[in-house]
Amino acid sequence: MIFGLFFLPSHGKTETMSLQANINEEIKNAMRAKDTVALESLRAIKSALLLAQTETGAKEELSSDDEIKLLQRLVKQRKDSANIYTQQGRADLAEPELQQAAIIEKFLPAQLSESEIEAVVSNIISQTGASGMADMGKVMGAASAQLAGQADGKTISTIVKKLLS
Structure with missing residues (x-):
């Protein structure tokens, strides 16, 4: 101790x-x-x-x-x-x-709902012009930076995969 x-x-x-x-x-x-x-x-x-x-x-x-x-x-x-x-x-x-x-x-910022994360990721996909799974890294990087502290990486990754498929 x-x-x-x-x-x-x-x-x-x-x-x-x-x-x-x-x-x-x-x-x-x-x-x-x-x-x-x-x-x-x-x-x-x-x-x-x-x-x-x-x-x-x-x-x-x-x-x-x-x-x-x-x-x-x-x-x-x-x-x-x-x-x-x-x-x-x-x-x-x-x-x-x-x-x-x-x-x-309790010490973390409020977490976003899946629909809110989905809206942010959709916006990032349209901004970056991502069109498929080949662009996942580019979208994940931007999404992780923008959603830092508001969503965990696993949830972001799942939503990015869903939207890019």
């Missing part, structure tokens, strides 16, 4: 509450409420943020895009684990993973 990670000084930043400050506050709230699932999820986010910051260099702040990608990766890991546990008939292990994914998703 690592001690001292959760009360790092904020160095007097006056901007709107950063993700890290928000996570620190939520950790305190989860501790007060004795919510172990939330606490585990929040500590996982904090750990991933600190790890990502040390990779980029201690003086550099993570961009909001990097934070969103990191949170999406954490959600995807938990959903994938829950899928595997469900396939193995271990609902007792799948449930906490899904609960953690739901807690982490």
Whole structure:
């Protein structure tokens, strides 16, 4: 167990509450409420943020895009684990993973519906002049950039394939 990670000084930043400050506050709230699932999820986010910051260099702040990608990766890991546990008939292990994914998703921007994603992808296809599966990479690149944080890659990919077929 690592001690001292959760009360790092904020160095007097006056901007709107950063993700890290928000996570620190939520950790305190989860501790007060004795919510172990939330606490585990929040500590996982904090750990991933600190790890990502040390990779980029201690003086550099993570961009909001990097934070969103990191949170999406954490959600995807938990959903994938829950899928595997469900396939193995271990609902007792799948449930906490899904609960953690739901807690982490609260820190992500609102996700678009499939019809909204479809409208954006259709627009990208018409802009790029894509006509078939050979153009999937071009459309995926533009769609992923435009929908960053608002939709997961798997959903975007499925819709792009459907529209290009």
